[in-house]
Amino acid sequence: MSKNSAIKVENLSKAYQLGQIGTGTISRDLERWYARMRGKEDPFLRIGETNDRSIKGESDVVWSLKDINFEIEQGDAVGIIGRNGAGKSTLLKILSKVTAPTTGRISGKGRIASLLEVGTGFHPELSGRENIFLNGAILGMRKKEIQRKFDEIVDFAGIDRYIDTPVKRYSSGMYVRLAFAVAAHLESEILIVDEVLAVGDAEFQKKCLGKMGEVSKGEGRTVLFVSHNMDAVATLTSKSIYLKNGKLNLYSNTESVIKEYIEADKNEVGVYSKEPKLNIPSFTRIEVLTSEIDGSHMNGKDLVIDLEINMPEVIEGMSLSLQICNPKEQPIIYTYIFDTDTPLLRKTGINKMRCTLSNCKLYADRYYLIAHLAETKGKSKFEEIHRICEFEVVMPNKIIEWGWQKDVCVYTEDFRWEKK
Amino acid sequence: MHNDEHTWTIEAKASLFDLKLNEIWAYRDLLWLLVRRDFVSFYKQTILGPLWFFIQPLFTTIIFTFIFGNLAGISTDGLPKPLFYMAGITAWNYFADCLTKTSTVFKDNANIFGKVYFPRLIMPLSIVVSNLVRFGVQMILFLLMMAYYHFVVGASFNITWAITLFPVIVVLMALLGLGAGMIISAMTTKYRDLAFLVTFGVQLLMYATTVIYPLSTAIEKYPKYAWIVKYNPMTPIIETFRYGFLGEGSFSWGSLGYATGVTVALLIFGIVIFNKVERNFVDTV
Structure with a gap:
């Protein structure tokens, strides 16, 4: 261990059980419990499965993190990047002690403050003042410490006029400002920040980023920072960790990690590829071409899907269709093409097709494809592939009053409001 | 800091009996702030505010007096009926509140x-302390009623030395509710249906405790089944409570010792299982 290490992570892994946990399987739970009591390994964990959600695992256990090792030096600001589901949040949760690792250990020096969310534990009925104390205490501050910093916090949030008003009367902006102000004034040697800055207005975001920079550069604190915003990572951190499918892919200086991440992601995102089948038609490659450089798709831009289909022999009357589904497995978009309308797949070997969804306005979420390959006359289905080419849709970086809330819809449409 | 020693570690496995008491101590301010939050938010959201603390035991007492005392004619060991019931209800309510609130602690939070992260035990502890405030208010009501019956009605009851056991009884009720509640809370994270059982179960349990009848009557009328009541750890607690304040009830050191034993056992088991579940419970919600 080097002299100045602030955090040392050794062989860290985390397994999650998918699906319904526990229900109807009391016997299995007992079996597992019995195995654990004897100090044996969980009989239902299978080692070696990686956390690749685009491929359905054989068991219902997924390794969200697998054998992570790294060491962070005191005073370093380290970014953690990776696609959704790469294990970033899990890593932060384990470091924040919100959940325990399945194997491995982490050791560290100094007090940890983690900010997975701003305003945790805020009570709408309580005043700003009362919430500052409550929230500060939840984050691990002593009452005296909060008292000492109270004026500074109120000043940073810029809400001194409303300090004795219940926070339920605050605007969302004020609420977030107050919440962040408390967190920003935590005294700790290590600060862990999840992507919490996505809320609040642009002005305040800048202020927060500034405050965080101050924290890491000025006061010699160790900072761990998760973000999808590569600019923020680049400005705030000197080193970065690149997580991929639950494994540590690269840990180096931020510049090269971001470069690697963008490069790798270009080739990785939303691709399905498979060896052609010998006797029947099959998909050999399906790729979703999203609009953004980091592999996500911006609501409102063209979404392009490229397909390659292998035909061992020419069959007339082929049809091709795609469904785009959300994580709740609800199909949102259906797109298709029939040979009867447009002759297609009329050559042996690889046939290339492209489907363009112009101005695709899927709402922010993760989506995946279901691809169907069939012959309509004889009604034979050659292939139906589920859960492939997962991609993420992001919303334009436009500030709206409430921020983009989750699950308010699945699709947006152009609209116009007017006074009558 | 110039030492190379790491000051903390996060491990995959933790000792079952590592209660992290020093950590809980470090977070004691949070405990008080949570209690304050519970009280203030309750106070602010209601019109009658703390009056609710009185209304519930008062009406329950009136109803019990009519139904069990007058209609059914169950003995109250010669004590004024309302006093008898209110003693039982006040004590029982505290235990029941601790139990039900603690049992949903994971779901609620x-x-x-x-x-x-903060030591999770803080939450159930804050529940027990919050309820203590409520219990205190109801005790005042009970004492007022005692004074009324003594000075105005002139009913005969006497305070005995056992009243000095009051602090012990309160601690026992709190810890018993806490222990049982934590066991249930840990189990409900996996088996949700248990949560429905709690409200119902607590209600049933009340009838297996000497809230609406004295232990002596139970033994006399149902000698075969009285053991259910007798071995219920809440029974000695309530009996001692009545004996201390009203001078009637079956008090014995043996049964109180038994209740203490059960409480300690449940509490230890509760804390262990709670600590175990707490480490991974966020993965399952």
Whole structure:
């Protein structure tokens, strides 16, 4: 261990059980419990499965993190990047002690403050003042410490006029400002920040980023920072960790990690590829071409899907269709093409097709494809592939009053409001 | 800091009996702030505010007096009926509140637990302390009623030396509710249906405790089944409570010792299972 290490992570892994946990399987739970009591390994964990959600695992256990090792030096600001589901949040949760690792250990020096969310534990009925104390205490501050910093916090949030008003009367902006102000004034040697800055207005975001920079550069604190915003990572951190499918892919200086991440992601995102089948038609490659450089798709831009289909022999009357589904497995978009309308797949070997969804306005979420390959006359289905080419849709970086809330819809449409 | 020693570690496995008491001590301010939050938010959201603390035991007492005392004619060991019932209700309510609130602690705080770490035991502890405030208010009501019956009605009852056991009884009730509640809370994270059982179960349990009848009557009328009541750890607690304040009830050191034993056992088991579940429970909600 080097002299100045602030955090040392050794062989860290985390397994999650998918699906319904526990229900109807009391016997299995007992079996597992019995195995654990004897100090044996969980009989239902299978080692070696990686956390690749685009491929359905054989068991219902997924390794969200697998054998992570790294060491962070005191005073370093380290970014953690990776696609959704790469294990970033899990890593932060384990470091924040919100959940325990399945194997491995982490050791560290100094007090940890983690900010997975701003305003945790805020009570709408309580005043700003009362919430500052409550929230500060939840984050691990002593009452005296909060008292000492109270004026500074109120000043940073810029809400001194409303300090004795219940926070339920605050605007969302004020609420977030107050919440962040408390967190920003935590005294700790290590600060862990999840992507919490996505809320609040642009002005305040800048202020927060500034405050965080101050924290890491000025006061010699160790900072761990998760973000999808590569600019923020680049400005705030000197080193970065690149997580991929639950494994540590690269840990180096931020510049090269971001470069690697963008490069790798270009080739990785939303691709399905498979060896052609010998006797029947099959998909050999399906790729979703999203609009953004980091592999996500911006609501409102063209979404392009490229397909390659292998035909061992020419069959007339082929049809091709795609469904785009959300994580709740609800199909949102259906797109298709029939040979009867447009002759297609009329050559042996690889046939290339492209489907363009112009101005695709899927709402922010993760989506995946279901691809169907069939012959309509004889009604034979050659292939139906589920859960492939997962991609993420992001919303334009436009500030709206409430921020983009989750699950308010699945699709947006152009609209116009007017006074009558 | 110039030492190379790491000051903390996060391990995959933790000792079952590592109660992290020093950590809980470090977070004691949070405990008080949570209690304050419970009280203030309750106070602010209601019109009658703390009056609710009185209304519930008062009406329950009136109803019990009519139904069990007058209609059914169950003995109250010669004590004025309202006093007898209120003693039982006041004590029982505290235990029942601790139990039911603690049993949903994971569900109620899933959001906070999923985002911030603090010693989880703080939450159930804050529940027990919050309820103590409520219990205190109801005790005042009970004492007022005692004074009324003594000075105005002139009913005969006498305070005995056992009243000095009052602090012990309160601690026992709190810890018993806490222990049982934590066991249930840990189990409900996996088996949700248990949560429905709690409210119902607590209600049933009340009838197996000497809230509406004295232990002596139970033994006399149902000698075969009285053991259910007798071995219920809440029975000695309530009996001692009545004996201390009203001078009637079956008090014995043996049964109180038994209740203490059960409480300690449940509490230890509760804390162990709670600590175990707490480490991974956010993965399952």
